[in-house]
């Protein structure tokens with residue numbers, strides 16, 4: 141049986157990771173290269189003339205015109221953090237190595253911090269990734285379907301345990317070889333044409349070729365904003381059709397990840 145090229149894609153081993161980012165200075169260097177790959181520019185005045193010096197073991201940059209001083213962490217999510225940079229980087233490594241996510245409790249053990257710190261680090265990193273990806277519009281061939289994520293919270297106090305299900309629009313951008321390039325999950329308040337149209341404006345590039353099933357009001361909403369002619373299939377067929385394979389896989393994997401990572405949460409089928 142041939143290997144699945146996505147499942148068998150090359151990752152970064154822990155050994156390689158430690159070799160590249162195992163110390164604070166290596167992480168600082170990586171951050172410096174990522175932030176100022178085209179050379180330093182003062183974030184306040186934009187001037188590039190500067191000098192550098194060390195204070196309390198930290199490298200500082202000072203612009204020539206205004207004597208404005210910053211470190212490479214200033215103005216980033218690491219700003220004013222007392223957590224060593226190598227632990228932030230290690231958290232990023234663990235959070236991105238598994239498709240099933242990692243709980244704050246596991247992260248606490250892996251990077252050696254308290255639970256509140258692990259929770260904060262995880263949520264700051266997730267928020268940063270969400271904000272960056274929120275701006276990405278899907279283009280080319282896009283397959284979308286509504287998904288219901290949520291379920292029953294167990295082990296809670298009185299009043300909990302009620303079914304809490306959220307409506308999402310799931311969409312995958314696939315390339316010419318039918319491999320997934322990008323995925324979006326967007327919370328929707330309802331499946332009305334207005335709600336779906338505002339989702340389409342935000343999430344889809346106007347040149348995309350949208351594929352949906354026949355249940356949703358997506359085709360009508362999408363056509364109003366100049367999206368390419370959608371391909372509509374008969375209701376109830378989506379799970380059997382190959383073109384919906386990826387969207388069904390993505391929704392299934394998301395539910396599996398939620399169940400596997402957050403044990404106090406039962407995802408409804």
Ligand SMILES: [Zn+2]
Pocket residue numbers: 182183184185186187203204205206207208
């Ligand atoms: Zn300046």
